[in-house]
Amino acid sequence: MTMTYRRLYNELKEKANTLGKEESAVKIIILETTGFTLSELIMNFDSPTPAGTREKIIKNFSAYAEKNIPVQYIFGFAHFYGLRLKVNESVLIPRPETEILVDIALDRLRGYDNPAILDLCCGSGAIALALKKNLPASNIAAVDISPAALKTAAENARDYNLEISFILSDLFAEVTGKYDAIVSNPPYLAGEHEAEPIVRDNEPPGALYAPDQGLRFYSRIFDEARGYLKKAGIIILEIPANKKNEIMALAAKSGLAGRATVEKDLSDRDRVMIIKTD
Numbered sequence: 001m002t003m004t005y006r007r008l009y010n011e012l013k014e015k016a017n018t019l020g021k022e023e024s025a026v027k028i029i030i031l032e033t034t035g036f037t038l039s040e041l042i043m044n045f046d047s048p049t050p051a052g053t054r055e056k057i058i059k060n061f062s063a064y065a066e067k068n069i070p071v072q073y074i075f076g077f078a079h080f081y082g083l084r085l086k087v088n089e090s091v092l093i094p095r096p097e098t099e100i101l102v103d104i105a106l107d108r109l110r111g112y113d114n115p116a117i118l119d120l121c122c123g124s125g126a127i128a129l130a131l132k133k134n135l136p137a138s139n140i141a142a143v144d145i146s147p148a149a150l151k152t153a154a155e156n157a158r159d160y161n162l163e164i165s166f167i168l169s170d171l172f173a174e175v176t177g178k179y180d181a182i183v184s185n186p187p188y189l190a191g192e193h194e195a196e197p198i199v200r201d202n203e204p205p206g207a208l209y210a211p212d213q214g215l216r217f218y219s220r221i222f223d224e225a226r227g228y229l230k231k232a233g234i235i236i237l238e239i240p241a242n243k244k245n246e247i248m249a250l251a252a253k254s255g256l257a258g259r260a261t262v263e264k265d266l267s268d269r270d271r272v273m274i275i276k277t278d
């Protein structure tokens, strides 16, 4: 029987189900391997899959389903806030739930002429790039401790022609100046027990785990942020949904809790903490 795209798609979908993997990954794998758009795939659904293409699709599928490698690392990019960003094993794959942090930051900074924004722990540059793209008049500095992550972020900024200052720094250590907003999605897992196997086995540990039960970056940011914020500043942080109370307590310890609010993500989980410091 001819191996049409339809047949290959259905066979791989069934295999994904048997292996307990995401069915939706099969479509991504076929589209990315072939270079087809979705409508091109639909048009070609009952055409034979050329042998070389079939082999590549099966190889990529097995990297995902059997070797447990995220599709974003297989193809080298991830989608975030309408951007297609380069990713590799030195950066966290930007997550859809982080987009809400960008929404909130854009909303809060709408009234500013040219806000100065500091993105701590920038990874692929996802947050910084999404903000700069939507607030072209902003001045954005993005920090990471990993030279390889910063290199990837700088490539992403170059690809989109977005001007961002990248700073190799342990949080605030090399940062100068004052900002209207500090945004961050820092590492916040307490350890491997809190990570899904596909995350634990592929993403950089330095992007995932933090000391003090995952809370160290929050206490460090709360302790130091005031020195880097203008008078009426704002801190916007992604938080792990199950540690909201502990993080509120840390903010209180640094004298910030009275001004802290938390917003939920689309799954109704506490996701973003917002602290005004004026």
Ligand SMILES: C[S@@+](CC[C@H](N)C(=O)[O-])C[C@H]1O[C@@H](n2cnc3c(N)ncnc32)[C@H](O)[C@@H]1O
Pocket: 091, 092, 093, 094, 095, 098, 120, 121, 122, 123, 124, 125, 126, 127, 143, 144, 145, 146, 149, 169, 170, 171, 184, 185, 186, 187, 188, 206, 207, 208
């Ligand atoms: C959870 S990832 C977030 C990446 C990106 N902001 C995003 O949302 O996709 C955390 C990032 O923090 C960086 N990082 C870890 N420790 C750091 C430190 N002490 N100072 C600055 N960056 C750090 C890691 O290299 C990693 O890129």
